[in-house]
Amino acid sequence: MLKSAKNAIVLTGQALNLEAGLDDLEVRQTTQQSNDTISSVPLSLRREQAAPTPSYMTIAELFKRGLIKNVITTTIEGLHQRSGIPQQNVFEVFGNCFTEFCLSCKATYRRDYDVTSPLSQSLYLPVPPPSHNSDEKETPVPPPLDGHLTGRTCTAAAKGKSGECGGRLRDMIVHNGDNLTSAFAKALEASQQSDLFICIGDSLSISPICELPVVAKQKRAKLVIINTSPTPLDPVADCTLHLHSMNLAMKLLMNKMDVEIPSFTLRKQVFVGNDFEELVEADRQYFDEQNRYRWTVFVQSPPNTQSSLQSFIESVDFTFPPNSFKQTTITLKHPPFQVTRVGHTPFDVRVDLHVVANSTRNTIHLNHKLALVKGGSAFIANIDLTGLIE
Numbered sequence: 001m002l003k004s005a006k007n008a009i010v011l012t013g014q015a016l017n018l019e020a021g022l023d024d025l026e027v028r029q030t031t032q033q034s035n036d037t038i039s040s041v042p043l044s045l046r047r048e049q050a051a052p053t054p055s056y057m058t059i060a061e062l063f064k065r066g067l068i069k070n071v072i073t074t075t076i077e078g079l080h081q082r083s084g085i086p087q088q089n090v091f092e093v094f095g096n097c098f099t100e101f102c103l104s105c106k107a108t109y110r111r112d113y114d115v116t117s118p119l120s121q122s123l124y125l126p127v128p129p130p131s132h133n134s135d136e137k138e139t140p141v142p143p144p145l146d147g148h149l150t151g152r153t154c155t156a157a158a159k160g161k162s163g164e165c166g167g168r169l170r171d172m173i174v175h176n177g178d179n180l181t182s183a184f185a186k187a188l189e190a191s192q193q194s195d196l197f198i199c200i201g202d203s204l205s206i207s208p209i210c211e212l213p214v215v216a217k218q219k220r221a222k223l224v225i226i227n228t229s230p231t232p233l234d235p236v237a238d239c240t241l242h243l244h245s246m247n248l249a250m251k252l253l254m255n256k257m258d259v260e261i262p263s264f265t266l267r268k269q270v271f272v273g274n275d276f277e278e279l280v281e282a283d284r285q286y287f288d289e290q291n292r293y294r295w296t297v298f299v300q301s302p303p304n305t306q307s308s309l310q311s312f313i314e315s316v317d318f319t320f321p322p323n324s325f326k327q328t329t330i331t332l333k334h335p336p337f338q339v340t341r342v343g344h345t346p347f348d349v350r351v352d353l354h355v356v357a358n359s360t361r362n363t364i365h366l367n368h369k370l371a372l373v374k375g376g377s378a379f380i381a382n383i384d385l386t387g388l389i390e
């Protein structure tokens, strides 16, 4: 059926995301609306930590082979694009959680963190200056999310005046009662033109998304429904398959076609290094005569990038040679990932990054040779799920 189709399209839904370690979008929205804190949301992964599953990679491979033309999705995490399908071929009818735009100048920002998460405010907004009022013991609380406002402001150049635009940024997610994105119009057009409509992992119970397969069917397209449970459109489908796992369903499909499912490799960059300063006489009185330098070893985002380490690093261990310090291993769970000590000789620092990738946890081992010469030293490491690529 797939090989004879000239204009096949795929509609994907939440079942794919559950297998990617994400929670259900509807559950998430309900929980957010009831003002629960992020910690009470029963999800295993933050959205920026999720990676394309075998189901996503199967769809990407079919696209690459020209067997499907476009993908309509109710998911908002951009995993189809990350699996390799170009943005213009993915119609995200509920929006994308990594995009925000300015209400004033309409500038759009692609982030590598979930712009809708209250967590993204505390994680990624600049830290407010400490309060000078000693009576004020309360920690600063990020401003509440006002509907779609993300709490950030526009940094684009202001039109007609100097400085930044400063307009309020808004997410692009469709909630209940919101107007649909322009992607829905494209999805509707693609549905009308399709000759094969394949639904994968969607309950087909949310209007108007569930109307798309019906539109396709009316235009004489064949309808295939693959889902974890029966859907209201099963009676009109040409073929249905119910399996508890979409990944398994895709594996069966690809086996039948004798095509291998490509694996997804998550690549990230980190900047590892150290800087130092020579202690002046005034400092030396506090330290042993041998300790001539105060050095800082760090793991940072590569210079001039906006990437956030917290999107994939859960913690960093710095391990120093035995007997060099009281505490040989220091574990940091939040940025800045850096340790400052005093000393006089260089040595190797072992850096273990505990990362989340492809929905699994992994540890990446790096080594940094402490440099106590002008400028210190640093390097960019390209890391992937399986280890280090120099």
Ligand SMILES: [Zn+2]
Pocket: 102, 103, 104, 105, 106, 107, 154, 155, 156, 165, 166, 167
């Ligand atoms: Zn703006």
